[in-house]
Amino acid sequence: MKGGAIDVCDAYIKDQIGEIKAKVEGENVDYIIIQAGGKGTRLEHLTRNKPKGIVPVNNLPIVFHMFKKYPDKKYIIIGDYKNEVLEKYLEAFGGTTCISVKAQGQGTSAGLHQALEHIPAGKRFMFVWSDLILGEEVNIDETRGNVIGISRDFECRWSYKDGQFFEEPSMQHGVAGLFIFSDKEILAQAPQSGEFVRWLQGQNIGFEEMSLLDTVETGTLEAIRRISGHEGEYRCRPFNSIEVHDNILIKRPIDDQGKALAVNEVKWYSEVKKYNFDQIPIIYELNPLTMEKINGQNIYKAKLDTEQKKKVIDNLISSLEKLHGFTKEEADPYSIMDTYFYKTFTRLDKIRNLVPFALEKTININGKDYKNPFFYREKIKEDVRNQCLYTCKSFSLIHGDCTFSNTMVDDKLNVIFLDPRGYFGSTELYGDVDYDWAKLYYSIDGDYDQFNNKNFELYIEENGVRLDIATNGWKELAPYYLSQLKGVDAQKIKFLHALIWLSLTTYAWEDYDSICGAFYKGVMLMDECLKDN
Template sequence: MEKSQIITRACNDWERDWTLGTLTKKNQTIRLRNEIRYYRSIPWQFEVLFPRMLDASVWDESDHWMKLEYYNYLDLGQYLLGRSDWHLDYSDWLSIMQHLRSILDRWANHDKMPGFSEDAWEVYVAETVIENNAFREQDIAPLLFEGDWILINDRPTQTFKAIWPEVEAYLEKEIILTYQEGMIHGDCNFSNILYGGNVLRFINPRGSFGTMFGVRGDPRYDVAKLYHSVDVGYEFFTNDIFAVTKAENPSESWKWDYGKQYNPNIWRDKTHALSAFIEVFFEGENPVSKKDITLIEGLICVSECPHHHENPDRQIAMYLAGLQLLNKAMQL
């Protein structure tokens, strides 16, 4: 099993004990401290869905660590990218999506209550603006921030500054004011969901939502994170399965796609996973709002960009996808 299944991008030190079947994560970030808080807050009836936390320390503000039970499972991202000897067909993906929907629904309804609008505003509005500005200040692709329109894959697309007033108004009215707080994972993409023998287990929870720490937050955020993996394909970006063509002037089109590595087998698996997600979450019983989830996915794409500074092309591809999603959501 690759270390990426357990170790997040934020974790810079780890030890694995093959004899005892444990893994210890160490670093100095708030992210790991929040993850420890999350594990300590998991309701007892859902503890089985996560590796057991055997020990942890956050006493030393300069160094946090946690020791977890080690699962020798592949994550769903590896299945999506064809890195398993076991091929998942449409019926397999449909079963997985139904299982995920059942889990997320139980989490969402656990001690469900009206959420604090300030927390939703912090995540959906404040963080997006801060991260967009951070990416712009890196000065990697200044043409992306000029004017009101750019071309992406030869289609006119509003820039962030042009579409943001409409997005923010919708967020305030339809997302923030309707925020119902429940249990969430907080980083529910395929890379953080282990799968083996029809068993799903979750790793690397975020541990915060706005000013809240622990397991509480907006369940729509988890659905959008999951959609992010099957729609534009978060794991395709992080595994460098994409290609970018940069515009040299405002009249040229920015272009991105999945590149030469996007073979028919990967296309088949992604198509099956996306179709299964749509059937279960958008078309099944108690469907969630496609507009809301697409919009939140767009916010996630934009907000991720500055954190992938080790690969400027990846940042650009994510940002282009984010702008496309924001524009698409406002047209739904």
């Protein structure tokens, strides 16, 4: 009798645990339809050349935030405006199982029936607007049945209360644009075009509400600026974070890429400290990297007159010459060819089908025809051999990324180097010193730092493109800079400058305009190099 009671009790507990577990686990959502149609006119210039779904927010295209949150789902992306760009971009960088369909109608219902053709009967799926970035606590796999996402942090045009849809704005009951359905048959009668929520209003579909806490809506330029706003003076790449405490700065990696880069950075700081190189911040700890907060500005932000700029250039050159002079080792030919040629064209090959006019022998940029580097690959390879491989006999300690974004200047015009690259090809710490000189030229003549901050205009037109990069204000000092480099081939620096821009294309992969802009800038610079030899 006693044993039977225990058995009954155990059975009851197991049943309750199972029920609780089922509630937590919910029913998996295997498919996600993202409605990425529409011109995105509220995003203004951000959708001039690309569809709204791949506009970057916090260093990631909008729809990629969903890919990152749910990497194992199967995606169907509905597009229309600039759909060819969307398809090619997803093919190059999507990294997930994805099918794209082109909507035939208008509105949020457009393309839905085409998308549903790719979902098996009886499978749960989510239908979501592309401009939503879901909060960390939102978990669609903890839901059951039909679900509607309700906004809590932003206003929506439609409301959902007591199981009914109302066309009235709401911050607390807003229809955010996220719906989960238990079976595609529920949407069999949905219209081919028009407003999806208006159609839902006339249906008798029961929904469970899901609170979308900390979810953000990115449908306007103002919203994106607010979300992407950088507090204070320090900007981060998506793979690291920066904390500032009084006069101390702490830099932490936040993903595998960040960890790999942090290893190289820490090694570099450790190495140059051995030689008492004082053009770096005071390093207090290496893990996490804890350093002195510099009382100064990034060089491209500093308001300097011409003579002050010359003084800064002189200080940059003397500081790097000091770094390069500490120690040397034999040059590694594989690192030279990898950095200057193989890496460059590996990146270019990835975007050749994506960038407009990259398949044509000449490209019209700002009203002038330029040679397309893809058609001069072997010539460029030979130039890398002649100008770099055969001339570089030794490697020195280098910074590797000494642009104006990674160097600071104080009120006495002293320069401080930050964010070292820490490698050159497969070689740690050491590399070709001309790579450092070219990276400085990249900021002085190339205005890289303005480009990096998205201060450029790109117009992709029917027969060519227009590219205008805002200036750092140092370009007129480029001849002075080159004249101060002793024993350095100015033509090689210009050649490396062109290669660096071409290589930037997929390093800036998260922004379609930056990919294209870097390519076109590199095309213009390489054209001059091809003429010169």
